[in-house]
Amino acid sequence: MKLFREKNLIEHYRRSPLFGIGDFIVVLAVIFACTLAAKSLVGSDTGIYADVYVKGEIVMSVPLNTDALYAVPDTRASIEVADGKIAVVDNDCTNKICIKTGFVSRSGAAIVCAPNGITVIVRGGDSEYVTGVH
Amino acid sequence: MLYRRSASRTRKRIKLTALALAIISVAFIAATLSGCNATKTVAGTALGSYYSVEYSGKNVDDQIKAFMADVDLNFAAEGTGDIGKINAAPKGEPVKVGETTFALLELVFEISEKSGGAFNPAAFPLTELWHFSPSNYIGAAKSIPDAEDIAETLKISSVAMFSLDKTALTVTKLVDGAALDAGAIGKGFAADRIFEIIGGSGIVDAGGTFRVSEPVKMYIQNPRGSDYVAEATVSNIAVATSGDYQRYYFVDGKRIHHILAPDGYPAGYFSEDPVVSVTVTGGSAAVCDALSTALMVTGYSPESAELTAYYECQALLFTETGYYEIGDSPFEVVSGEKLN
Known part of the structure; x- marks a missing residue:
């Protein structure tokens, strides 16, 4: 039974596309966070x-x-x-x-x-x- | 089975590596692009004042500096530029000027006519008489000019003493001694042109005369103090201010300032509560600049309201006791009582 489940799992990974929608969401989220961090650094108040x-x-x-x-x-x-x-x-x-x-x-x-x-x-x-x- | 598990791990590693590379690439591109669009600031001295331009996009610093150097030379009442040459020429001699100067003079003559002479670009002989020219202003005087000298100088202090030839781009003086002065409009005119150079997006500050696109917080200088009398958040607008508090001197305790009225005396000289500062808002910095000077002369009157409405502008006129509003100014006055 366990062997059967593992075999199915491996088949699932083999057939799944290299990049799924979830991967792209993660990429976008990371880029958004990086942009915000960079902007806050660049735009930080340097004083008068x-x-x-x-x-x-x-x-x-x-x-x-x-x-x-x-x-x-x-x-x-x-x-x-x-x-x-x-x-x-x-x-x-x-x-x-x-x-x-x-x-x-x-x-x-x-x-x-x-x-x-x-x-x-x-x-x-x-x-x-x-x-x-x- | 072991082979398949190992293949799966390899695919996972490839996916993770690809993801990391994608993130790094996109971040690098974004950082590069944001660097290209970073706000640039170029500043300097011209037209007897300063300029400061903030913009993003293609670098046009050199264009801005070249334009400001050009108008600094050609709009000056004294010297070897276009207006300097007109002022130095004898009567009857056509003086060829550049397209920019001619465009300025056409607008100048139009506003002068519309304002009934309140905006007078031909008042330079009076400016010299009252010791406000760039070469004779020292910020002090023992007396004011004689009434006879004022009356005599008034005779040549009119735009009627000049003729413009648009085809030949020439200006001809009709009497000796007549002289032009673009000081009351030059900064605004330059601000409009610089705004075009930066693609209509950014902040142009030409000595306190503005053209801005995005919303910015702006204050009106207190003419009698170091703080501010009004504030606003403005966008897509031109703003210009004239006042009696920068070029002036005192004679017998009376303030003598550089904006001269059609009677030959400083604007408001005979008024008990003269206008001391005018801020005009509208679509063109050149028009706002000229109108702010004209309204210093006319004060709050039906004529000033008509002139302001004609150019679709708004104005705030400050006296020492309060302020008048013409149209719906975007500025909120924080100090002073409304007088109309």
Whole structure:
């Protein structure tokens, strides 16, 4: 009897297709799980930071969670990070619009020095945007 | 029987190996594809401000940078670009311009006419007189210009001082001293063109003037503080803001800003509660940009409502005491009393 059942089982495996519907469901589930895991890794919140551009080229990215004073490369400008906010605190431009802008902190906020081609854009967090005059 | 059992195990192993290979292959393909579609960001300085473009798909960074460099040169009121050459030319001399500049000027002249001159791209002589040009603005002044000088300068500060020839792509100045300024529309115009370059999908921020496709959280800058006065989640829209809080100086305690009205004085100069910031939403960033300047001049009035409706836009006009709404703005004001 046992021998008969084993023989039937072997015949079942021999006749069954190499990939069944169940196999494909397992494959899809694994891929879905992998995708979710990868997305959560890639899209994870890296915190608020500011990209600093000089004449269109990014020259530095600074975190806003650490107080510090930075010299902007290839310029005479300085930026300061304090209490999660960032500002241009020194510059040799003529109109000082960048310094007058003061400290900004929300993602999407920007500070511009048109004469010297300096742009500071706050990024990260929830990717918010600010419409205003620049 | 032993042979059959062994064959069955072999088939099982083959199946498992094939499954593993399939999973690895598909995961690899998915990872590669997602890398190709990752969001790209390109940013820089142009048109007296910054730009930042986020998009996915084919890399067009170089196209974006080249376009912004082109308009930065050709839309500038001073220098060797198209508008700079027009401004430097003597009367009666046709100045050949590029197709992009001509398209901008056609739109500029149309909106100027529709707004009854509230949006005035020919106000550059006044801009210089009030010390707001790129080369003479220092953010300070001891006095305002004489009334006589303002009246004299007003005579040449009109789009009627120029003629456009679409066939020849030329602009001819009719009086000496007349000069154009695309500052109130250039960023919006550039935002629309960049939005086309990225295939109409992404986020274009041209110095606070936006074209966006997917839903994004957006705030309106507080014109009198570092926080925000309104917020919205917007998609498939253009947003532009003008205000008196970036290019200004004080004379005898009065704020003098760069948006000049048809009377030759800063918009709202004689008003007790002037408009200090205007945000316009609509389908075209260029139109929103120009209208936000025009509404700074007209304030809340039947004319401003008519102009906004004509271009199928919506607007929020902020004063120091509250705000006016024209149309159904997507923004929810979080600070200030509604005045209409």
